[in-house]
Amino acid sequence: MTRTVTASASRVQAIGLLVLGLTLFPTSILGQEPPAEGGAEVKVEGTAEESGKSSEPSKATAWYFGRVFPVSGPPIERAVILEEAGRIVAVGVEGEVNVPYGAREMDRRADTVWPGFVLAAGNLFSGQERLANGGNNSRGDTSIGDRLDIDAQGLQALARAGFTTFASSFSGGGIAGKGALLRPVVQAKGLVPLSDCLFKADAFLSMGFEAGTSSKESWKKNLEKARKYLTDLAAWKKAGDKSGAKKTEDKPKEPEKKPEGEKPAEPEKPADGKTETKPAEKKDEPKKDEPKAEEVKEPSKDAKIMPLVDVFERRLPGILGIADAAAFLHAESLFKSEESFRPALLELAPSRNDGRDLWRVAATIHKLGLPVIMVPDFTRISLTQSVRLTCRELVDQGIAVALIPEPGDLGALARFRFQLQEMRRFGFPADEILRAVTTTPAEILGIADRVGSLAVGRDANFLIFRGDPWSPTSGLMEVVVDGRSVLSLKEPLP
Amino acid sequence: MIRVYLTPFAALVLAGLSLAQEPKTEPASPDPAPEKAAEKPATPAPASADETKWVAFVGGEVWTVTGPRLPGATVLVKNDKIVRIGGDEMVLPTGTKIVDCKGKHVVPGFIAIASRNCLGVRGNTVREKAKDRVDPFTEYMLMALGSGITTAHQGQGGANEMFGGLFGAPQGFFSGSPRGVLGGVIAKLTYGTIEGYEVRDPAAVYMTLEGNTGNEIQETVDALQKARDLVTKRKEWIQAVRDGNKEAKEPKDEESIEALARCLEGELPLFMQASTAKDIRKVLALSDRFAAAMILHPAMEAWTCMGEIGSRPIGLVLCPRGLGGRAARPYRDLLRDGPHGWSIETAAIAGRTGVPWATTTLSTGIVTGLLAGRDVLTMSIEAAFAVRGGAKPEDALASITITPARMLRIADRVGSIEVGKDADILVMDREPLDYRAFVDLAYVSGVERYDRRVVPFWNHIPADRTKPPSAPWHPYGIWSNVRELPESAGSER
Numbered sequence: 001m002t003r004t005v006t007a008s009a010s011r012v013q014a015i016g017l018l019v020l021g022l023t024l025f026p027t028s029i030l031g032q033e034p035p036a037e038g039g040a041e042v043k044v045e046g047t048a049e050e051s052g053k054s055s056e057p058s059k060a061t062a063w064y065f066g067r068v069f070p071v072s073g074p075p076i077e078r079a080v081i082l083e084e085a086g087r088i089v090a091v092g093v094e095g096e097v098n099v100p101y102g103a104r105e106m107d108r109r110a111d112t113v114w115p116g117f118v119l120a121a122g123n124l125f126s127g128q129e130r131l132a133n134g135g136n137n138s139r140g141d142t143s144i145g146d147r148l149d150i151d152a153q154g155l156q157a158l159a160r161a162g163f164t165t166f167a168s169s170f171s172g173g174g175i176a177g178k179g180a181l182l183r184p185v186v187q188a189k190g191l192v193p194l195s196d197c198l199f200k201a202d203a204f205l206s207m208g209f210e211a212g213t214s215s216k217e218s219w220k221k222n223l224e225k226a227r228k229y230l231t232d233l234a235a236w237k238k239a240g241d242k243s244g245a246k247k248t249e250d251k252p253k254e255p256e257k258k259p260e261g262e263k264p265a266e267p268e269k270p271a272d273g274k275t276e277t278k279p280a281e282k283k284d285e286p287k288k289d290e291p292k293a294e295e296v297k298e299p300s301k302d303a304k305i306m307p308l309v310d311v312f313e314r315r316l317p318g319i320l321g322i323a324d325a326a327a328f329l330h331a332e333s334l335f336k337s338e339e340s341f342r343p344a345l346l347e348l349a350p351s352r353n354d355g356r357d358l359w360r361v362a363a364t365i366h367k368l369g370l371p372v373i374m375v376p377d378f379t380r381i382s383l384t385q386s387v388r389l390t391c392r393e394l395v396d397q398g399i400a401v402a403l404i405p406e407p408g409d410l411g412a413l414a415r416f417r418f419q420l421q422e423m424r425r426f427g428f429p430a431d432e433i434l435r436a437v438t439t440t441p442a443e444i445l446g447i448a449d450r451v452g453s454l455a456v457g458r459d460a461n462f463l464i465f466r467g468d469p470w471s472p473t474s475g476l477m478e479v480v481v482d483g484r485s486v487l488s489l490k491e492p493l494p
Numbered sequence: 495m496i497r498v499y500l501t502p503f504a505a506l507v508l509a510g511l512s513l514a515q516e517p518k519t520e521p522a523s524p525d526p527a528p529e530k531a532a533e534k535p536a537t538p539a540p541a542s543a544d545e546t547k548w549v550a551f552v553g554g555e556v557w558t559v560t561g562p563r564l565p566g567a568t569v570l571v572k573n574d575k576i577v578r579i580g581g582d583e584m585v586l587p588t589g590t591k592i593v594d595c596k597g598k599h600v601v602p603g604f605i606a607i608a609s610r611n612c613l614g615v616r617g618n619t620v621r622e623k624a625k626d627r628v629d630p631f632t633e634y635m636l637m638a639l640g641s642g643i644t645t646a647h648q649g650q651g652g653a654n655e656m657f658g659g660l661f662g663a664p665q666g667f668f669s670g671s672p673r674g675v676l677g678g679v680i681a682k683l684t685y686g687t688i689e690g691y692e693v694r695d696p697a698a699v700y701m702t703l704e705g706n707t708g709n710e711i712q713e714t715v716d717a718l719q720k721a722r723d724l725v726t727k728r729k730e731w732i733q734a735v736r737d738g739n740k741e742a743k744e745p746k747d748e749e750s751i752e753a754l755a756r757c758l759e760g761e762l763p764l765f766m767q768a769s770t771a772k773d774i775r776k777v778l779a780l781s782d783r784f785a786a787a788m789i790l791h792p793a794m795e796a797w798t799c800m801g802e803i804g805s806r807p808i809g810l811v812l813c814p815r816g817l818g819g820r821a822a823r824p825y826r827d828l829l830r831d832g833p834h835g836w837s838i839e840t841a842a843i844a845g846r847t848g849v850p851w852a853t854t855t856l857s858t859g860i861v862t863g864l865l866a867g868r869d870v871l872t873m874s875i876e877a878a879f880a881v882r883g884g885a886k887p888e889d890a891l892a893s894i895t896i897t898p899a900r901m902l903r904i905a906d907r908v909g910s911i912e913v914g915k916d917a918d919i920l921v922m923d924r925e926p927l928d929y930r931a932f933v934d935l936a937y938v939s940g941v942e943r944y945d946r947r948v949v950p951f952w953n954h955i956p957a958d959r960t961k962p963p964s965a966p967w968h969p970y971g972i973w974s975n976v977r978e979l980p981e982s983a984g985s986e987r
Contacts, residue, residue: 213626326614326629329688360631360686383633383862383951 057102060084061483064094064106065464068113071438072453078109083460086482091454111477112469114434115454116164116461120373120402120441121206121319121346124158124410125150125182128171131407133208133321133348136218137174141303144168145180145201150192152185154410159184159479159487161405161416162437164461165199165451169319169346169407170206174218178202178307179319181445183461184479184486204445205307207343208321211330223338226308232299239296311343317446318343319373323350325360335368344402344444347374347390354380359393371400371444375412376423376433392428395436402441403433418494421472430470466492547573548587549940551919554595557926559602559888559895560910569600571917574690574939579913593921598934601891601926602911603644603918607811607852607898608667608791609870610859612638613648613681624648624679625692634860635685639936639944640951641871642926643683644918645693645908647898649765650677650700666767667791667811667858670700672710673717674764676753680902682918685943693904699753702767703777711776718784720747721754728755757786763902764788765811771795771834774803781806789852789901792817796849797840798833804847809901811852814841814880815868841893842884852898853877853890878927891926916940923957930959 061083068079070091080097082090090097099105123131125148148168158166165183170176181199185192209219311318320343322328328345335341345365349355356379358365358372365372372394379388394401403420406412412419420437424430442452450459460483467474475492478485549571556564556579570578570586578584586592606612614629638646649668668678678697684690701714727745734742746752757764766788768777774796781788790796791811796803803810816836837843844851855876856868867875877890885893899909907916917940924931932952936944947953947965956964 211627211629213621213623216626324629325631326688329630330626357631381633383637386950 058084058100060089060100060103062097062099062103062105063108063113063480065108065113066110068454069115069434070454071115071434072455079113081113081454081460081462083483086460086484088454088456088458088460090456108464110466112465112467113454114162114463114465114469115438115452115458116463116479116481117162117437118402118441118445118447118452119158119163119166119404120344120444121167121169121321121404121407122158123169123171123407124154124166124413125168126171129408131169131171131321131346131348133173133323133327133346134210135173135208136215137172137176137208138218138222138304139170139172139177140175140205140305140307142170142177143180143202144170144177144206145194145198148180148194150182150194150197152187152189152192155182155184155192155197156188156487157410157413159481160476160493161413162463162476162479164463164479164481164486165442165445165447167204167319167445169204171208171321172206173208173210173215173321175222175304175308176206176208176321178316179204179206181447183481186484186486200447202316203447204317204319205311205343206319206321208348209327209331209334210323211327216330216333219334220337222305222308223334223341225302225305226312227338227340229299229301229305229309230312236296236298312338312340317444319346319444320344321346321348323348324355325357328358328361328365332364335370342368342370344371344373347372348407349375349379354382356390357381357388359388359390359397362394362397362399365394366397366399371402371440373402373404373441373444375406376403376419376428376436377406378426389423389426389428391423391436392426395428395432400440400443401432401436402444403436404441417469417476418472421470424470545573547940548590549593549917549937550584550586550590551593551595551600551921553582554598554600554921556600556911557602557891558911559892560912567600569911569919571919571937571940574917574941576911576913576915576917576919579911593935595921599922599925599931600911601642601920601922602895602909602915603920603936603938604642604873604894605898605902605904605909606638606643606646606854606858606870606873606894607901608854608858609638609643609646609648610857612643612683612860612870613646613679615648615679615681623692624681624695625688628681628688628691630684630686630688630691635683636944636949637860637862637871637951639683639685639938640933640946640949642874642894642920642922642933642936643870644920644936644938644943645680645682645899645904647680647697647902648678649698650675666702666704666769667854668700668765668767670702670765670767672702672706672713674699674701674714674750674754676750680904682916682938683943684938684941690939693907694902696753697902698763698765699750699757700765700767703773703780704767704769705773714780715783717751717754718758718780718786720751721758722784724751724755725758758784760787761903766790767792769794771798774799778802778806778808781808791854793840794836795834797837797843800840800843800847800849803844804849809850809852809897810840810844811854811901812840812844813854813856814838814876814883814885815856817856838879838883840883841880841890845885845889850897850900851880851889851893852901853880853893874927874931875929878929881927887927932957 063081063083065079065081068076068081068091070076076091076093078094080090080092080094080099081088082097082099082103121131126144127149165181167179167181169179180201181203182197183199185197187196209215307316310316320331322331322345347356347358356374356377358374374391376391379390381388391401391403405416405419420433423433439448439452442448449457451461454462460480462480463476464478464480465474466477472494475494477489477492479487551569553566553568556567556569558564564579566582568580568582568584569576570584611634613624614632614635615624615627650670676696676699678700679695680693680697681691682693703711703714706714724745724747731742731745753762754764756762764786766777768774768790769792774790774793777788777790780786787807789809789811793810793812794817796810796812815838841851853873853876855870855873858870860871861869873894877894880893881887881890896905896909899905908918911919917937919937920933921935922931923934932946932955933944934946935942954963954965956962
């Protein structure tokens with residue numbers, strides 16, 4: 001439903017932009033050849049559908065750019081991105097991509113394009129001062145969506161920083177709650193209803209770990225509970241298998257309601273269905289099998305723990321906040337005790353320029369295969385008076401790193417892209433930086449099939465830069481989300 | 495050199511070890527045939543290559559502390575324990591990491607009987623174990639290691655952090671209560687890991703008698719009485735169980751009393767804060783009444799009544815240079831008749847009287863700024879000041895090694911270089927109490943945790959001070975990992 005609204009709105013927006021484009025670059029538009037009609041020369045996968053409907057004018061929009069960095073592939077010079085209904089249907093070199101008849105054309109041949117950034121952790125609208133990892137919560141049943149106060153200015157600030165998909169995380173230790181993914185909207189003022197900017201509800205599980213005896217104990221309990229549920233479930237299923245082959249056949253078919261954003265290819269289906277549709281069906285099944293499966297009961301579901309089970313089963317991305325290397329050493333016992341517990345680490349350093357020291361344990365993090373979400377900043381080590389760039393050292397070690405601005409700090413948001421440029425000055429490879437704000441966070445959040453890169457089938461989220469995006473003198477001109485402009489600037493925003 | 499340096503005790507333990515545990519790996523006697531010797535350890539080596547780590551400290555002057563000094567000796571370490579001490583004829587297993595100590599001094603790791611931030615744990619939190627929240631990457635820990643401290647005791651409270659000791663009334667190194675507080679932690683400075691960190695947690699019971707009168711002293715007496723009763727009841731209970739009485743119940747009391755009972759039985763140390771001769775005499779009376787072993791701190795006027803202390807099971811924790819402030823002078827109260835206040839000779843007098851004494855520093859923290867020279871990093875220098883006051887050098891070294899280990903009831907693990915003890919070993923460039931001495935290497939439980947050449951605290955200071963600096967000094971920071979700009983990506987350049 002939202003999709004159709006988006007499409008029509010994008011059309012209106014696109015026309016508006018075309019007018020804007022005309023006023024800005026009249027000569028280039030006038031000199032433009034009429035678009036080739038669809039059909040024979042279709043090379044790009046995504047345009048196949050369009051070719052069939054060549055008689056009707058296409059609803060697609062063709063964006064012409066000087067240079068596109070899709071991140072998922074090599075950069076493309078003189079590129080076209082063909083977008084329809086908010087999705088990218090074709091990307092390629094101008095002339096090779098078949099632009100269908102009637103498609104709107106946006107001439108940005110002077111500009112460079114990056115995919116929209118993905119923010120893996122943030123707390124902008126949750127009313128929390130900062131993201132913290134203290135405490136021993138057990139709130140797997142709560143969702144952040146219920147408690148967000150989303151104001152349009154905040155969304156705009158995120159868009160200005162380049163984020164087109166952003167996480168709203170829970171703060172606190174233990175199982176803190178399920179976070180949501182949002183995206184910017186066109187609206188410029190006032191409060192924004194959650195439904196307008198929601199990309200995905202209950203998209204990931206926010207967790208936190210703090211070094212301490214009670215914290216370790218409560219985490220151990222939580223992990224044991226989740227593990228016990230899975231063991232019991234397996235035993236129960238096994239009992240079900242024995243009792244009748246019919247029932248087992250039914251089970252994989254159970255999942256009918258599949259959440260929109262889930263990856264279709266992965267073997268998540270049966271599991272997905274179970275978490276959502278179980279209550280009704282499970283009650284029936286054991287009744288039928290009563291004589292045989294009496295001993296093994298279906299394990300009861302603790303709503304507070306279930307998200308953790310989902311994290312074990314890789315159905316739900318988990319993000320664990322930890323303070324520093326010492327905290328990681330303490331958390332290591334959790335990873336040892338539970339092999340399925342492999343969340344992304346969110347580094348929440350206790351102080352700004354001191355204590356970002358995950359490089360000390362980089363080898364272990366790499367061995368465990370944990371991605372790291374962190375702020376791109378230097379760390380000063382006081383007594384030895386040394387300065388280190390942790391994020392780059394982690395990347396050098398082969399760890400997937402997602403970069404975020406300091407949570408809860410609008411100023412940090414405003415200078416985030418400049419911070420990225422700084423990182424590049426200090427030897428962080430530029431392509432790695434770009435991945436760290438696009439594909440890596442998308443993979444951490446399990447939405448890499450929709451955002452984070454400019455490939456066919458992805459959402460049409462991109463940032464349009466005037467000049468070199470890495471140069472502090474050039475800047476952002478426009479932010480496009482789902483094919484429509486949510487932020488359009490007259491002057492480049494550095 | 496063919497002589498074998500073995501203390502009788504070490505030889506005994508070694509014999510026991512080599513017979514009982516490692517008959518194959520460890521040739522008990524120096525093997526004459528080198529080929530055979532090389533083969534022998536080679537066979538078991540591959541099987542246990544992952545687990546067994548051998549380190550040998552070769553050719554240094556070994557200060558065993560509990561035994562004689564052994565010039566040119568070799569200390570062999572297996573995993574985390576010292577397994578052999580001998581001469582250069584010792585046959586080392588294949589794959590042994592050899593630490594060349596020629597011209598250097600091999601010393602047991604120092605033990606800080608009072609410390610504040612070198613253990614990487616801030617403050618005391620009820621029910622939270624230090625090992626669960628330690629920050630093993632704190633640079634204070636690294637600095638303390640560089641000063642030779644491998645084991646530290648962080649006591650309950652304590653108030654002499656910076657100004658307390660200098661300007662205020664003389665304070666104890668730990669703060670207790672009249673009826674005793676169970677707390678503190680003893681741990682090793684395992685920089686970079688949390689494994690093998692904890693030695694004991696909670697560490698001890700802390701009491702105070704300083705300036706207490708009437709009711710407060712009565713509280714102390716009551717607590718000790720209850721603890722003594724508990725000890726008696728426990729003995730009766732154990733006897734009853736032995737006699738086959740199944741209905742006998744284990745006597746119990748509140749936590750602090752149970753802890754105090756453990757102190758009376760000699761399992762836990764009991765720290766008692768008392769400073770003036772008057773208070774010390776009260777402590778002595780309590781010690782007599784309840785047959786309680788105690789560790790007295792800061793024991794300012796102990797030197798005035800050392801003879802009385804010497805006849806009781808009491809040790810002292812003292813700061814040889816005094817605790818500053820008014821107490822810095824030998825006579826702190828002009829109106830008082832007779833000797834009082836602090837004396838630099840306290841340690842010497844204690845040594846002569848047979849009272850064990852452990853050295854601590856004015857600030858038990860690491861304060862490289864204001865109190866430079868008086869913080870826990872200068873423990874060996876503080877001990878040297880006791881020698882200046884007349885104490886024996888070997889007592890002074892013991893006061894930062896085996897004496898605190900005995901006081902803390904951890905002497906079975908640390909405090910000296912003996913076979914069977916933890917391999918907490920320092921390699922120093924000079925004699926341990928030399929004011930110029932630096933720790934070149936610090937091993938904690940058989941693992942190297944500090945190397946002066948690598949850590950940029952004192953690596954620029956050459957052993958021979960007439961020579962130019964041995965490494966560049968970076969007083970304004972090391973930007974070690976700033977590198978060339980890489981290929982542009984995502985860029986027009």
